[in-house]
Amino acid sequence: MARYGMVIDLKRCYGCYACSMACKVANHTPPNVFWSRVLKGESGTFPNVVRQALPVLCFHCEDPGCVKVCPTKATYANDDGVVVIDKEVCVGCKYCMMGCPYGARYTVPEWKSYFPEGLPLSELEQFQKEAWEEKSGCGVATKCDFCTERREDGKEPSCVTACPADARIFGDLDNPDSEASQRIKRDRGFVLKPEQGTKPKVYYLPPR
Amino acid sequence: MNSKLHGLVQTEWRWLIAIYLFLAGAGGGAHITGVVADFMGWTQLANIGIGLGWPCVLIGCLCLIGDLGTARNAWRVARKPDTSWIARGTIIISIFMIVAFIHTVLWVWPGTMAGPEVGARHLVGVIGAFFAFGTMVYTGLLLGDAIPIPFWNTTLLPILFFVSALSTGVMAVVLVGVIAAADQAHLLTLGRVDIVLIVIEALVLAAYLHGSYRVPNTRMAAEHLLKGELAAMFWMGVAVCGLAVPLVIDAVGLHGAGAAAASILGLIGGLCLRYVVLAGGAMYPMAAAGFEFRPIKRSKDPMPAIGKMPPS
Ligand code: SF4
Numbered sequence: 001m002a003r004y005g006m007v008i009d010l011k012r013c014y015g016c017y018a019c020s021m022a023c024k025v026a027n028h029t030p031p032n033v034f035w036s037r038v039l040k041g042e043s044g045t046f047p048n049v050v051r052q053a054l055p056v057l058c059f060h061c062e063d064p065g066c067v068k069v070c071p072t073k074a075t076y077a078n079d080d081g082v083v084v085i086d087k088e089v090c091v092g093c094k095y096c097m098m099g100c101p102y103g104a105r106y107t108v109p110e111w112k113s114y115f116p117e118g119l120p121l122s123e124l125e126q127f128q129k130e131a132w133e134e135k136s137g138c139g140v141a142t143k144c145d146f147c148t149e150r151r152e153d154g155k156e157p158s159c160v161t162a163c164p165a166d167a168r169i170f171g172d173l174d175n176p177d178s179e180a181s182q183r184i185k186r187d188r189g190f191v192l193k194p195e196q197g198t199k200p201k202v203y204y205l206p207p208r
Numbered sequence: 209m210n211s212k213l214h215g216l217v218q219t220e221w222r223w224l225i226a227i228y229l230f231l232a233g234a235g236g237g238a239h240i241t242g243v244v245a246d247f248m249g250w251t252q253l254a255n256i257g258i259g260l261g262w263p264c265v266l267i268g269c270l271c272l273i274g275d276l277g278t279a280r281n282a283w284r285v286a287r288k289p290d291t292s293w294i295a296r297g298t299i300i301i302s303i304f305m306i307v308a309f310i311h312t313v314l315w316v317w318p319g320t321m322a323g324p325e326v327g328a329r330h331l332v333g334v335i336g337a338f339f340a341f342g343t344m345v346y347t348g349l350l351l352g353d354a355i356p357i358p359f360w361n362t363t364l365l366p367i368l369f370f371v372s373a374l375s376t377g378v379m380a381v382v383l384v385g386v387i388a389a390a391d392q393a394h395l396l397t398l399g400r401v402d403i404v405l406i407v408i409e410a411l412v413l414a415a416y417l418h419g420s421y422r423v424p425n426t427r428m429a430a431e432h433l434l435k436g437e438l439a440a441m442f443w444m445g446v447a448v449c450g451l452a453v454p455l456v457i458d459a460v461g462l463h464g465a466g467a468a469a470a471s472i473l474g475l476i477g478g479l480c481l482r483y484v485v486l487a488g489g490a491m492y493p494m495a496a497a498g499f500e501f502r503p504i505k506r507s508k509d510p511m512p513a514i515g516k517m518p519p520s
């Protein structure tokens with residue numbers, strides 16, 4: 001069985017937010033929901049200041065804080081290691097949002113359009129609304145699922161395909177020969193907030 | 209919402225959850241007060257405490273359900289009691305409400321006050337008090353189990369919430385006792401008990417904030433309470449209303465309207481305490497390779513920058 005993970009090369013990422021957009025396009029997330037985000041950080045003092053981008057998503061942790069606190073078993077890890085949410089079981093208690101150290105989860109009480117309220121929905125918006133309600137739902141926890149539908153179609157996750165800098169590598173961490181596993185080993189891959197003990201499956205390669 | 213804390217400030221659990229934590233605590237405290245009063249032979253206060261406790265908790269639970277996105281599935285909440293404090297808490301609270309309800313129907317309801325089964329009444333009362341204790345402590349453990357939020361993740365929080373719950377429970381009983389014209393001497397004794405509880409609560413609160421202040425990961429949350437956006441609610445609501453004024457009134461030994469006023473202020477303080485602890489909950493920012501990363505602003509308004517669309 002595969003154990004999916006991702007590697008993000010911070011040397012290559014230039015913080016263009018293409019992954020955030022690609023995720024929105026693929027998963028029809030409504031306003032204020034960012035399964036894929038890009039954080040920006042600064043270090044140093046003037047004039048020697050360096051800016052660095054850090055793209056984040058759900059890390060599909062080995063030992064996920066979200067699963068530990070969920071009272072309903074609504075969120076769980078699939079056989080392929082992808083952490084998913086059963087929207088029929090989730091009660092929307094939001095405890096998982098307190099249990100995830102990475103802020104990967106979002107809930108929206110109701111679906112909203114990107115355009116001002118009161119305008120009639122366009123055909124596309126109608127489609128997006130239905131797609132969101134079918135896949136994710138309102139009032140329940142939602143997050144990145146490594147693009148389940150795209151993987152079923154044999155495609156890579158949307159954010160990986162979209163990245164113009166080729167900074168994201170998706171792959172099977174159980175397979176030692178996959179590019180992802182190789183790069184983690186060779187280029188000193190690390191995870192975020194390791195002290196939280198969640199064992200993320202999204203690794204980063206150092207910026208320098 | 210709040211960039212001052214730099215981390216991810218949780219904005220999901222707000223007033224409804226604060227009311228839930230507060231009412232679960234105060235209700236449990238009222239029940240314990242009632243059971244103790246029963247042992248002292250203060251029948252009227254015992255009835256008030258036991259009759260008041262579980263309805264408070266029940267209203268709190270309705271607030272929790274109100275905060276859920278999908279109430280149709282609320283019954284599923286106890287499916288994973290092994291690792292989730294919400295599931296365990298639901299079980300504890302349900303048992304408490306059932307036991308206290310039985311107690312109320314058998315011995316508190318007007319006209320059912322019976323003499324012979326004193327032993328049984330005390331036994332049911334003590335069982336109820338045990339689960340009331342569980343309910344009060346659980347409100348702290350629930351937050352404490354959110355490991356990414358270090359401000360909640362401390363043993364002092366369940367202790368703080370327990371002492372505050374007991375104190376607000378006593379105050380609730382005093383308040384209703386004054387309205388129902390219960391025995392003055394008994395009410396004054398409860399007031400004196402409350403002095404001790406308020407002093408302990410103040411000490412635990414000071415220790416909690418001091419401990420938070422000393423650790424870098426939680427210092428910002430403590431500062432947020434002491435001098436940041438939550439300072440007004442913390443100092444006015446928690447410190448003055450919730451602790452100082454009731455302490456002075458109890459120490460002077462006012463009764464009647466004075467005692468009732470002290471109770472109301474103390475109850476408001478208890479609610480404010482839950483709210484500032486919730487609102488201060490923040491995760492520390494992510495860091496990699498010497499950089500610290502702030503999250504993008506999660507504004508409640510989806511499109512603050514986009515104006516009205518031109519008429520078409
Ligand atoms: S990143 Fe957060 S939401 Fe995703 S698996 Fe880990 S703990 Fe759960």
Ligand code: SF4
Nearest residue numbers: 070090091093094096
């Ligand atoms: S919001 Fe849903 S997935 Fe999250 S902890 Fe509650 S029931 Fe589980």
Ligand code: SF4
Nearest residue numbers: 023036144147157159
């Ligand atoms: S893997 Fe798919 S769902 Fe996850 S962040 Fe990337 S595009 Fe979004």
